[in-house]
Amino acid sequence: MAPHTTIAGLPEEVARNLREHRVTRSMRRPSRVYTDTTDFTSIDYGDVIAVEDRFFLVTSYTKEGRFGVDEQIKPWVPKAVDLVTMTNYILKLEFRETFDMRLGQFSVTCYRSPDKEARILELVQGRPHFMQGETLVDAAGNLVRVLVPVSGNRLDKIIHSDSSHRDYFFNELPRIFNQFLGCLEGIGFLHRHGFRHGDIRRDHIFVDRDTGLYYWIDFDYDFYLPEKPFALDLFELGNILIYLTARGDYHPREIMADPTMGNAVLRSLGPADFSLLSQNRVVNLQKLFPYIPDSLNNILLHFSTGADVFYESVEEILTDVRQALKQWPG
Template sequence: MPPSARELLSRLAPDFPVRHAGEIFTDTTQFMRIGYGDVIRLADRNFLVLRDEAERRFGLEDPKYWVKRCRCLETGGRNLLKLVFHESFPMTIGSMVVTCTRSPRKESRILDLVRGDDRFMQGETVPDTEDNPVRILDVVAGKRLDEKIEALEMPHRDYFHDLFPDILDRFIEACEAIGWLHERNEKHGDIRRDHLYVRYDTGRYCWIDFDYTFDFQESPFGLDLFGLGNIIQFLVGMGQHTLQSVPPDQRADLSSADCSIMFPNRIVNLKKLFPYIPEALNNVLMRFSLEANVFYDATTDLVRDLHQAREALGG
């Protein structure tokens, strides 16, 4: 008879309080049943579930019940296990509608493609007994880029002249990483500022979470590009600026044409707030505005314009 979770934990995790020992799961289909103290067995490895993962967005915790933070009982290493969860929803960008779909097998394909490339999170896929593709992810040793920016306590002018040039250099490299995916006819699928980490050891930026794909008939990689646009707006502004957050005297000089096509209350014409922003950089931001007539179709075009903007910064 195979050992129970209690017996397994007593032997391989003697520091774990056995009173919290749960069940051993080899089928992860019903992921809501799997929680703290349970063990997920995949091939010859056992993973102790410590908690459900959660994303913190807009000041709120958003639990992800299909993502388990675990300890591998054989190695002692920490991993995230992403279990199979399907969903689909529409996203509106101006007058365009994009269908987004969660695809575990697409993420597995990306993990295979980027193996050994530290511009992307690393992991592998191991099927459970019901052939669900469970992704075993290495925890990125780093901090979210947006949290590092939001933690800064300095005037925007000092940030823009002293820190932003290096940040832009690294962000251009991160855009080139996305371009590398696109050249291989793959998409990131869920580019957001909380999906870009700064590695502790090298300072290099690292993309996480590849399990969304999208159907954007107007532009095959368009949603990835709009995501990159949202991040560069955040980085240039040293945070998010909205019509509601700016002082009344600045608000009077702004219109809907100065705002984002994806988030109509977010200001992208940041030169109106910070006049020292070079025109070349502000022109990139305005390609993501409500008044834009032409959008980026290829990451190479965005990278080219970002390089030109970087030259305008000097240094």
């Protein structure tokens, strides 16, 4: 079977909606209909993905970039509209990659698993704090995940304001942490069912603009670390706690650029004050912001190179964060 066909065989309603859509009205070539998404790089703006009697018009593409790196288009994650209901979705097509990273003494193999993401989407159906979606199968057996976008913005985009860090810490962070508790509970739910999120990052939490609820997105990464099967998720949760507490990442360059810190603070830092996962990131934030209480700072130090004791479960982190909230200075 050819990977794509013409639009001639489309149902009448689908063909009409395709013709009338702003995307296809502006095109100088006819749309192609893809029933096989294996070669996703050939699928372009204005094409149609036909899967299990559903028809999705590709309207644009999502972008992603590691922090400090220009955003890159992800051709395997198009934005699309259902040509019957005219509902907007995000599609994730099958894309597999593998890479290694370091976690202290361990080398961790990370890889994309569309199958694992499909199982998580089924598991979290109807649960808060998780992006919702379903999985369809194309004519070649590829998994097409149909995701409902969260109407809102990334967590790391909404916590920044003109307020000082002190004002942020005392007046805004307790509310943010209370909402983040739901995200921690969600990862605990995955772990109890034998799943890892696999790619916990601050830009993988979206905040619903209407409800204020926090939602995890992007479940297709997994990792192989049989010695400590959930360790990478736990350390990445630590990264988010550190980022939220500091309202940013603090490396030596940020410290030197901050007129309230500079050389004196930098000289006070030793190797044990930095992150085990991201080794030039400061974890001992109490040295930067002395008003951070021990109850919170001690949580962060579990993720440092100087730690003797590490968290073994999300429940342990939850217990400590809840206790820190009860003892919040005010």
